[in-house]
Amino acid sequence: MDYNEREAQRRQEDRDLNRALIWIGAAIILEFLLVLVNKYYINFRTTEESINLAMAISAALNGLRWGSLVALLACGVWTALRLKQGGQVGLPLTLTAVSAALFLCAQITLVFQESGVRMLFWLVPAWAALALVYYLYQREFFLSALVSGVGVLGLWFIRHAGASSLYAIGAVVVILLLLGLILWLKGHGGRLFAGEAGQLLPEEAGYPLMLLSCVVSLGAIAIAAFVGGALSYYLLYAMVAWLFALLVYYTVKMM
Template identity: 35%
Template sequence: MDKRERAERAKQEEAAMNRVLIWIGGSVVLEALLLLLNRYYVNYQVKDIEIAMALRNVFSVLAVVLPVCFLGCLAWWVTSWKKGSRRVMPQVLTTIAGVLAACALIVHFYDKTGVKALYVGVPCLAVLALIYYLYQREFFVMSLMSGAGLLGLWLLNRRLAHPMEVYGYLAVEILFLVAVAVTSHLLQERNGVFQRGDKRMVLLPKDANYTMLYATCLVVALIQVIGLVMGPMMLLYGVLIVWLLAMAVYYTVKLM
C-alpha cells in the first residue's frame, strides 16, 4: 500500500468515525430528552398535570407532522440520488426526520410503554450506526436480524394484551428474514454486486461470508418459532445475545 492509498484510507476511516460520533452525540441528546419526557409526561406530579396534557397534545401533532416531513425529505433524497448527486444534506435531514418521526409515533401510540422502549431503542440505534460504519456490511445485517429477534421475544410477553400488533410484527419479521436470505443468495451469485441498467452498486464485498448470513437467518427464525410455541424464555434471549457476541468477535478479528 503506497502513501496515497494510506492517506485515502485514513481519510475514509476519519469520516466514518466522525459519523459514528455524530450518531452517539445524537443518541445522548435523545436520551436526555427522554429523561425529561419521563419526568413530565410519564411520572409527572400533580402540579405538572398541565405540562403533561400539553405534551400529550404536542405529540398528537408531531405524530402527523414528523412523518410527513420524513416522506418529504425521503423524496428529496431519492430524487437527488437518481440525478447522480451525492449531497449530504438530503441524507442527513431524512435520517433526522425518520428518527424523530419514529420516536413521536411510538410515544403517541404506546405512551408510557413507548417511552420505556425508547430508553433501550435509542442506544441500540447508536450501536447499529457504529457497526454500519466500522464493521463489514454483512455483520450489520446480522445485527439487524438479531435485534429484530430480540424485539420479537420482548413483544411476545405482551401478546395477550396486544395480539394483533405482536403477530403482525412477527409476520413482518419473518418476511424480513426471507428477504435477507433471498437477497443474500442473489448477491452471492453476483459477487455482492447489484446492477440495474448502467448503475452498479457493490452491496457486499467479494469475501463476504454468506454462510454466516444464512445461519443467522436460521437461528433468529428458530428462536422466534420456539418463543411463539413455548414462550419467550430467558434462555432464548441468551442464545441470541451469545450468537451476536460470537459474530462480533469473528468480525472484529477479520478487521485486524
C-alpha cells in the same frame, strides 16, 4: 500502497469516524429527550402545571409521529428516485433512517407508555452502536446485528402487544426485506446499485452468518408466537447471546 493511496484511505477513515460520532451525538441528544419525556410525560405529578405539560408533550409526540411518518415516506421515494437515476443516495438514506428512528420513538412512547420508554432507553444506544459498526467495523457484522436486533424488537413486541399485532408482523416484514437485501448482495458481489458508492459489502464477503441470523430471528419470533408471549422473555436473552456470539466471531475474524 503508495503515499496518495494512504492519504486517501486516511481521509476516508476520518470521514467515517466523523459520521459515526455524529450518530453518537444524535443518540445522546435523543436519550436526553427520552429522560425528559420519562420525567414529565410518563411520571408526571398530579399538579395542574404538570398535567398541562404532560398534555403538551403528548400533543408534540403525536405531531412528531405523523410528521416523521410523512418525512419517512418522502425520503423513501427520494431514495428510490436517486437509485433509479444512478445518483448519490447517502443523504436520502440518512434522512430515511432519521425519520424512521423518530417515528419509532414517538409511536412506541405513545402506544406502550412506560414500558415503551424503558425499552427505548436501550434501543437508542443500540442504534448508536450499529452506526459505529457500520462505519468503523465489518459491514457483514452490521447486517447480521441489524437482522438480529430486529428479531429482538419483534420478541419484545410479541411480549407486550401480542403475536398478531401489527408491530410483531412489521418486525417479521423488516426481517424478510433484509433477507431479500442480503440475497441481492450475494447475487451481485456485494453491490447494492451501480457505482462505487453502491458497494455495500466486499466481493469476498461471507453470507452464511448473515443468512443464519435471518433464520434465527424468524425462528425465535415463530416460537414465541406459537408457544406464547411468556417464552419471548427468555428468547430475548437467547437473541442477545446470539448477538454476543456474532461479535466474538467477527472480532476473531479480524485478527
